[in-house]
Amino acid sequence: MQELIATLETQSDPLPGAAFEPAIVAFVCNWCTYTAADLAGTSRMVQSPNVRLVRMMCTGMVDPKYIIKALLGGADAVLVSGCHPGDCHYINGNYKARRRVKLLMEILPRFGIDSRRIKLTWVGASEGNEFAATVNRFAAEIKELGPIDTRRLPLL
């Protein structure tokens, strides 16, 4: 049977003592932060490779389940990033996202998931530099925090 993922020679089993490379999932809106990420790329702004973008149309469609799933499924941290307040392409999706993130911030840290592992930012379409800086800061912060507990646990 084929595996979902073929075993990666270099990745699946890091060598003992190898530096911890966090996996960070970012739910970003198509109109602002995804565009900012494109701009950061076009402007060749070097970023740590740990952040993987999941393109959403709006942060307002980020179901709290997605964040929980990511954090239980091996992501060391989750970034949710959308348009600045007042700039939402869909009028106010980002405000709804903020409440949902707030809710999770009240729940997950109580179970030892460090609140620094869940980040909400506003990065506008023109802020390529801000996007790159956010990615680099966040990755550095999570590297320092170390791997998330759930990685060890055979729970899902």
Next chain:
Amino acid sequence: MGSIARIEVKDGNPVAALQNFCARLLADSEITAVLAPRQLPGNRGAMPALVAAPEQLHDIDPLAPSFRLNAARMLTRLTRGADDGGLVAALLRPCEVRAFIELCKLNQGSLENTLLVSLDCPGAFSNTDYPRFAANSGDTWSLVQFLGTSGRGTHGGIEIARACCTCEHTTGAEADLSIGLFGQDVEKGLLLMANTPRGEGFMTRLGLPEATDDGSRDKALEALLAERRAAQELMFAETTAATSDMTGLSQFLSACVNCYNCRAACPVCYCKECVFLTDVFEHKPWQYLSWARQRGALKMPTDTVFFHLTRLAHMSTACVGCGQCSNACPNGVPVMELFKTIAAATQKAFEYEAGRDPGEAPPLSVFREREFPELTGGLD
């Protein structure tokens, strides 16, 4: 402060007095039926019954410390939609009233179509404990003793459910009418208090003798609440300590078998079909094997922690702490402890209190343009 009347108790039997009160309600031309707990045969506890004929009121027992299900969901079925039924008077515990108010916000029931009557609640025994209590203390004398303690201590060696021991909502001022037990000599009389215009209207029509508030109920209540809050703090502290990391949480939930009884028993888990029962969570065999290979071992069934965390996200802001989740768990997972602890935090975060006010919008259904600046590092 609304008007107060007295429900006379004859022959030292408050249950009979409440049956009589229900008969008075039924006699009112506006009331079509009364929803109230009724004793099941064989000491098995009480379940809600919808009584339309006064002669069927004989087994009605709103005071039985049995709480087999939260009747709020039942009441939504009787009130939802429009005006095609008629007014149902519902005798409820305060947690049932608050759950019903939450469900009304979610368009599941209607406050228009019911007269809510809430009884002071000393608490109830768990479903497993109640038959033991009733076997030893099924008579009126024992009930009066139980009411006299306001649920404190042990009764036939048994304590009331932990959800009740830690409940700070022992009275239901959100209802149209409240029946006061605390601080009263329940062998002689109970208080009836009107809290809303509808309640006031019925109070006048029921023709009960007026009473005055001598402060005894408030005083008894205050003492009880102090104990309950202390118990609650202790429970929060214990639960928080036990679940302070993911290992702790997974141990806490380790007996969960994904039966979803907790969500079926939860009055505010109102979905027709839980998302965890949909095909979104139907994994393919190779997925399980792939997960197991990655982690070395995989707990089966999967998705238990995911389920509980998601349920916390979905309903903790609406949780009224009734404890039916724990009552329904076949494997003794302390679900109530976990949910009540988190609910206290999430409700506080949104300055919300489940069931407090029908006009208060559920936190996730609204937003403000400027709020929670701490989430984005102080930036709007």
Next chain:
Amino acid sequence: MPSRIGVYVCHCGTNIAGRVDSEGVARFAAGLKNVAVARDYKFMCSDPGQDMIIKDIREMGLTRVVVASCSPRLHEKTFQKACQRGGLNPFLFQMTCIREHCSWVVADPVEATAKAKTLVAGAVSRVNEHEELYSRVEAVHPDVLVVGGGIAGIQAALDIARSGHKVHLVERGPSIGGHMTQFDKTFPTLDCAACISTPKMVAVAQEPNINLMTMSEAVEVKGYVGNYTARIRTRPRYINEDRCTGCGLCMEKCPKSVPSEFEEGLAKRKAVHRNSPQSVPNTPVIDPASCIYLVKGKCGACKQNCPSEAIDFEQQESFLDVQVGTIVLATGFDILDPTALTQYGFGRYPEVYTGLQFERLNNAVGPTGGKILMKNGQAPESVAIIHCVGSRDKNQHEYCSRVCCMYALKYDHLIKDKIGHQARVFNFYIDMRCFGKGYEEFYRRVQEEGVTFIRGRPSEVTDQTLSAEEDGKLIVVAEDTLLGRPVRVSVDMVVLCTAMQARRDASEVARIFGISQGQDGFFLEEHPKLGPVSTATDGIFLAGTCQGPKDIPDAVAHASGGAGQALSLAARGEVSISPTVSWINPDICVGCKMCVDLCAYSAIEFDERRKVCVINEAMCKGCGSCAGHCPSGAAQVRHFNEKQIFAELEGLSQNVPLVRQPAGVDHL
């Protein structure tokens, strides 16, 4: 049946392959579940690249396609079309970005390749869950609604009407023309505002394709792109437009006088009034708040004297529903009321004027017949013009109003021209912004006319004098920031270049039309650069200063842009509606209505019969506010549903290095 996925990894010349081992990524992809073929190629977007996909779909029976290349914002459509040409539904395609998000930003080639593999794994996992979707085509009603009859609305209406499409032009006031009719000259050419605006206004009146509705506002808008229904409320004018000849006798006979809004309070008007004889329509209007008959039921002087029996006190408010395909908003701007900036003394000192008031002082039909006179009837010997009043000011508006520098220069010139060279004029400015065609030249010309420019925002205007010379004057106190020293300038008259700001009811209008406002209150365009006239709501376009401060040429150009956008939809006659909108599964929906409140587009209705919420797909924008909340998952955004996102997460997290535990330990 398992899907058969084709994965295509682009080199983008060396843009990707220079950092990412594209071949290695393709080899990795070939080992992923359900992948039937994985290839790499120099330029996937080229014709041979696309043909490769098409050929594989046809020959290998692919049912899903993944392309790993540049940002989907660039080429998603390209590859979707290629899939379609190959006979595959375009939504069975997923694109992942390994250029902007990977090869261009990850320095280390090993890390970049690993990240590319992860991203491909996410896309492959996700595409398994993709479903066929079909765009809908809806007819576009050929008529257009233009809201606001200022110069922008006039331009938009004329452009559209002349193409043969019918326009409903709705104006709140009694006449079209807007602020421009209040101006005297226009910068930098100094042609008179009336001379250039009046022919446009008349053209509107004479254009058979324009249905002009004055005294009217849109109060409710329903529908979606191509099919809007707007409810127009028309307030009574109390004069029958068909009968009135515009002779003006009613205004002569009316006994009641009140301050004129059009004259910015500098003159009076009658209760029955009109802005100017060139008004379009030129029928006067009776102001119900000041008309003696309408307030007290007595008088009727106008009615008795009207030779054409046009006065009708019985007129009532009326409503009309118009059907249109597109809407152009040209609702204009308000002028900031400088009373709140008490340091400038507006309202306290009679000789402090707003810019618009000064326009009226210069206008030949204004209160002074076009002479620049003080309240005492004398011409001022000296005038101070304060720029940026309420603009570029953190406490008022941070933005620049874009017109003040130029109209201040115009005032400089007019003062010199009308009062004489001896008149002294002082400009207090922050920066001179003369960016338009002929503007810098005009600046130079005015400088040469002997006007004084002082760089610095005045701290106050006061009548507290320090010397006999200052007696009877207004003193402008400022710091000359170029010289770095305080200055006191005594003048006879002060003109405040007050900021342009969003209409006070802009938020109400935004709500009615379902569009947004920027932080400055002006309506928000779809994109600040590439979509300056469209809005996030399909079929609704912006024209002129309702989008932000503009001078007349910019407002007119913007309006023509808005008209063009509306016309391109109207002329095509149909619009393709994206299928990536929400859907609520009626078997799962419990009818809690939370989504109804969360939807910013009123696109969700409650079906009373079935007790479930239903999406109006034509109004849904696919933002997922409903799906993000719906606890049962009944509400889902197509192409962004839970299964798809979960699958993507699975893929993205698969090669997260997990520290293995010996079997049997920690089984919880």
